Amino acid sequence: EVHLVQSGTEIKKSGESLKISCKTSGYSFTTYWIGWVRQMPGKGLEWMGIIYPGDSDTRYSPSFQGQVTISADKSSTTAHLQWSSLKASDTAIYYCARVIDTSMMRYFDSWGQGTLVTVSS
Amino acid sequence: SYELTQSPSVSVSPGQTARITCSGDILPKQYAYWYQQKPGQAPVLLIYQDNKRPSGIPERFSGSSSGTTATLTISGLQAEDEADYYCQSTDYSGFDVLFGGGTKLTVL
Numbered sequence: 001e002v003h004l005v006q007s008g009t010e011i012k013k014s015g016e017s018l019k020i021s022c023k024t025s026g027y028s029f030t031t032y033w034i035g036w037v038r039q040m041p042g043k044g045l046e047w048m049g050i051i052y053p054g055d056s057d058t059r060y061s062p063s064f065q066g067q068v069t070i071s072a073d074k075s076s077t078t079a080h081l082q083w084s085s086l087k088a089s090d091t092a093i094y095y096c097a098r099v100i101d102t103s104m105m106r107y108f109d110s111w112g113q114g115t116l117v118t119v120s121s
Numbered sequence: 122s123y124e125l126t127q128s129p130s131v132s133v134s135p136g137q138t139a140r141i142t143c144s145g146d147i148l149p150k151q152y153a154y155w156y157q158q159k160p161g162q163a164p165v166l167l168i169y170q171d172n173k174r175p176s177g178i179p180e181r182f183s184g185s186s187s188g189t190t191a192t193l194t195i196s197g198l199q200a201e202d203e204a205d206y207y208c209q210s211t212d213y214s215g216f217d218v219l220f221g222g223g224t225k226l227t228v229l
Contacts, residue, residue: 010218035218037164045156045207047218058217097159105170106218107154111163114151 002026004034004096011102011118012086019082020115022096029077033099035108036070036081040092050099051079086091088121123147123212125221132227139195141224143208146189153191154209155184157202158223164207168193195226203228 007021022034035050047061053072060070071080078121079096097108125145133139143153150192152171156164166175168184171191183194191210208221 027220037220044205044223045158045209045220047220050218061217097164099168104215106151106215107152107166107169107209108156108164109166109169109175114163 002098002110004098006094006096006112006115009116009118009119014086014088014119016086016119016121017082017084018086018117019080020094020117022079022081022112024079024098026077027098029072030074031065033085033106034072034079034099035097035099036068036079037095037097038064038092039040039095039114045095048081050101053077053079086117086119090117091119092117103110123209123210123219125208125219127206127208127221127224129222130227131229134229135198135200137198139198139202139226139228141193141195141206141208143191143193143221144189145191145210145214145219145221147210148186148189148191150213151210152216152228153186155182155191155193156207156209157204158207159204161165167206173225184189198228200228204227 003025005023033050036048039047048064051058051070096112098110140196144217157170158164205223207223
């Protein structure tokens, strides 16, 4: 069974750095893309980017390019999302999700439980 | 850039049929996907490739797509179906992911 387990709640201050994680199991980590999705308080889902752990090929949404870094560690089958300098507007729940990706399809079939990030100014 | 548009809210009585629509110029070219998100929970995939259900999703949930509109239909509505529903597709290149703004379904 596919499992994605995310790291716990983070409370940070503006300007601080942060790296959250998404530990996967139950499938071949290197042969599926993993994506990150943001959900700001009371708002909808926003796609941030995806990574292919097999070769670390990464694609960012234009809205998040340069704002975050997505990475993957094959040895621990874990994906990461990191910020170098947080802003209050980064306050949100962040979800990782496994991506089903073919020539005509890209969607998320299994999701992590979410990581709440709260940034105070 | 492409967008997906959903009505903000829909209210339906128990036992009735709810229809949630998603409009976008990309939909004639790309598949639609649907997710259910209950309060405090992660999204769950309901429909993929316009009309296919993952294993474990009840038959009450169905999807269709025609022209620029994709529709999620929930028949025999139950109180537990009260949730936010999001459509998703990809841009013309198939690379970038698009989400609709979400529809809050209230079971009266």
